[in-house]
Amino acid sequence: MADTPLLEGLHVVDLASFIAGPAAATMLGDFGADVVKVEPPHTGDSYRALSSIPPNPHVDGFNYPWQLDNRNKRSIAVNLKSPGAKPVLERLVKWADVLVTNFPPRTRAKLGLDYEDLAPLNPRLIYADVTGFGEEGPDTHLPGFDVTAYWARSGLMDYTRQRDGAPAMSVFGSGDHPTAVSLYAGIMTALYRREKTGEGARVTASLIAEGAWAASMWVQAALAGGKIPRPIDRTDPPNALTSAYRTADDRWLLLAFANEDKQVPLFLRAIGHPEAAQNPDFADTPSRHAHAAEIATLLDKTFATRTLAEWREVLDAADLTYGIIQTIDEFARDPQLTANRILIPVEDDSAEPHLTIDSPVRIDQEHKVPPHPAPDLGEHTDTVLRDLGYDDATIAGLREAEVVS
16 A cells, blocks of 8 residues: 555635535545645635534534535635736646536626636646536526435436325435545546646536435436336335335335345245245245235234334345335444445544545555544645745735735
8 A cells, every 4th residue: 555645736626615526526535636625715615504404403512514625725715806816827737737616607708717717727627517407498598406416306306206196305425425436537538638748628417416316226227218117116016025114113124126026936935924934925036026015014013013123033034035124313323334434534623523424436555644633724825825836925915906815
């Protein structure tokens, strides 16, 4: 394993907010890149206030969303709307290897932040742009959040519910973070291309494209003329052996049998219904699907007789495939997360140690930078400006003109 982080020396300018763009920049920082977070003076990135927006839980003394997606960054507060900010921005662009933005197209054009504006300043620049609804089409200029452009628009929100129930809300960021991985992959691909050609490139990702990819199996079916199933009625599911059941202690488990012909007899013996193996309803896959409602009724009654812990022992002993439907609280304490170093400690001076979630890309032969506290607003304005070649007198002038803070 190399002693020097893989991306040490790579310069990244993070102009993005809420959430995919900053998270992609964080992934670069995890591997050692020097990431400079550009924020508006006084207010900062509005992402700083995300934990105060319901239903996000509030945690005293720890801004967990900000820490998650802005660790290991330096913060510089620049008023990009000020004419005096243009030289600062130009120096940042010339310094950068990668620039990440998620400004809407009209805002980018107004601020002079389009790829065509910045690429002439740095022909090797990787310009990474993430949008809600893509760069073309009638909805290009709509504001896009993961709940609208990824979750609702893609059909995922419609299907992830009981048939007659209301569409289900998702956890904040559940579309943004996969989109961040796609943007990171695009940036790394563009950096590899730069190694071969010497040229920069524009990388794009969007929440709507990520939603299409997440739902792609059934979107592809729809394109081929397939009839997409309605949301499931669990009392009459398409397959009772790929369904959820409530236990005696009001918990839920999910059956997921890939090889039904082999697993069903084992399953029926394990749950105390060996006689059902002789029932024609269980004879083969077509019969099981045709009689899914009757099978679901039997399994509902059966699983209601024991606790989740008891059923885990039964199903594990029979080597059957199932999943525990965990709460977020339980998952946060899942030993698999610790064993696989998915949860890692934040290296700060707080009396109470905090854990954070590692980004999902890992290379065995490379080590990541330990997560340090996310920056305060403008915490590194002076040091970044000095890195860009400004002297103290000029920095003081920029502050006096309220270009930076």
